Amino acid sequence: MTQASARTHALALDAADPLRPLRGEFLVPRHRDREQIYFVGNSLGLQPRGARAHVLEVLDKWAAEAVEGHFSGDTAWMHYHALVREPLARLVGAQPEEVVAMNTLTVNLHLMLASFYRPTRERPAILVEAGAFPSDRHAVESQIRLHGFDPATDLVEVEADEPHGTLSMEAIARAIAEHGPRLALVLWPGVQYRTGQAFDLAEIARLAHAQGAAAGFDLAHAVGNLPLALHDAGADFAVWCHYKYVNAGPGAVAGCFVHARHARSGLPRMAGWWGHEAATRFLMGAQFVPAAGAEGWQLSNPPVLALAPLRASLELFDRAGGMAALRAKSEKLTGFLDQRVRQRLAGTLEILPPAEPERRGCQLSLRVAGGRERGRELFEYLRQTGILGDWREPDVIRISPVPLYNRFADVLRLVEEVEHWRGV
Ligand SMILES: Cc1ncc(COP(=O)(O)O)c(C=O)c1O
Secondary structure (H helix, E strand, C coil): CCHHHHHHHHHHHHHHCCCHHHHHHEECCEECCEECEECECCCCCCEEHHHHHHHHHHHHHHHHHHHHHHCCCCCCHHHHHHHHHHHHHHHHCCCHHHEEECCCHHHHHHHHHHHHCCCCCCCCEEEEECCCCHHHHHHHHHHHHHCCCCHHHHEEEECCCCHHHCCCHHHHHHHHHHHHHHEEEEEEECECCCCCEECCHHHHHHHHHHCCCEEEEECCCCCCCCCCCHHHHCCCEEEECCCCCCCCCCCCCCEEEECHHHCCCCCCCCCCHHHECHHHHHHCCCCCCECCHHHHHCCCCCCHHHHHHHHHHHHHHHHCCHHHHHHHHHHHHHHHHHHHHHHHCCCCEEECCCCCHHHECCCEEEEECCCHHHHHHHHHHHHHCCEECEEECCCEEEEECCCCCCCHHHHHHHHHHHHHHHHC
């Protein structure tokens, strides 16, 4: 396809896109006299226009009602976290009782590890992917030490076995089988942050459970990116943030999933008063009675102002028709980027995630030929022309076309600008 016919094709795809109006629901930063081309939903999603109204509603309620705001109306702060429960459950394929919005990702990971990482001398180990996100690695390493074990022997890291640093399912299965009798927990990403590779969560949970280990997932890069079916996948727990593809703002309140089979299991946990069953919480008794389900892991009364943008964002996922509709567009959009890069930019950009759509989300991590200096040069050039991706050392630019607000024309412009840079 020539660039001219690619342009016609991109414009036709945009014109036929049923999700196209949703872009207007977001505030797109400007670059000079036009909108920036924003490919960084993998880092911080754009602001939904509705976020401001939801935040102002809380501020106004506080101004008008002060403490009474906890109890009055449909958005009483006492139950505010529950306003996001059902849309969140839809987003991750869970029952409402299995999810809760609370804290931030790493905090939730520690809370989950406190309950689901119960090491014994025979079974002290946690299995993760080599090159896991540093916060996850710090969390598991510190928990291993906290229990008196040694990360040198009890943190198992599965090395990439495919070109470009991705992992085959066979390598994961082999590692789980090899270390099985010593594994207390398998902690795995839904989408690997550096490569963009997506994983079969149900299969990983099945393999972990077959060895007697718990299965937990970090979905930071998967939620709002891929359709998830956490309940059916059988994960024991999952944690994620809402500031990337869920567009709930910097440092947004995070998410947590606990499978229904643990809802009333009385698992040991780090407890706080907001995790106490709602009906008797305000009797202020000394004994902790956990609320059923994921809410039983809450510690504090929720940061209502911080939760407000999440409501606005989740409304847009429902308006889009849910993750199935978004994924249908996402596969086309990222597929278009993949196809244009292979056709026009081979030799300049190398695509790191697997080519099969079911093994990646919207993000393509692109290695720039020529090393770090060339990579930085291209990244800066794109930024100067109003195209924003993000940079991962030493030579990777991550580009995430997000189906809620990116267009096929955005992808085309990126490819044209890289060609222009190369020709300069
Ligand atoms: C995969 C992954 N895990 C953990 C984190 C840490 O998240 P937080 O700072 O919200 O705890 C991030 C942040 O980007 C992430 O991408």
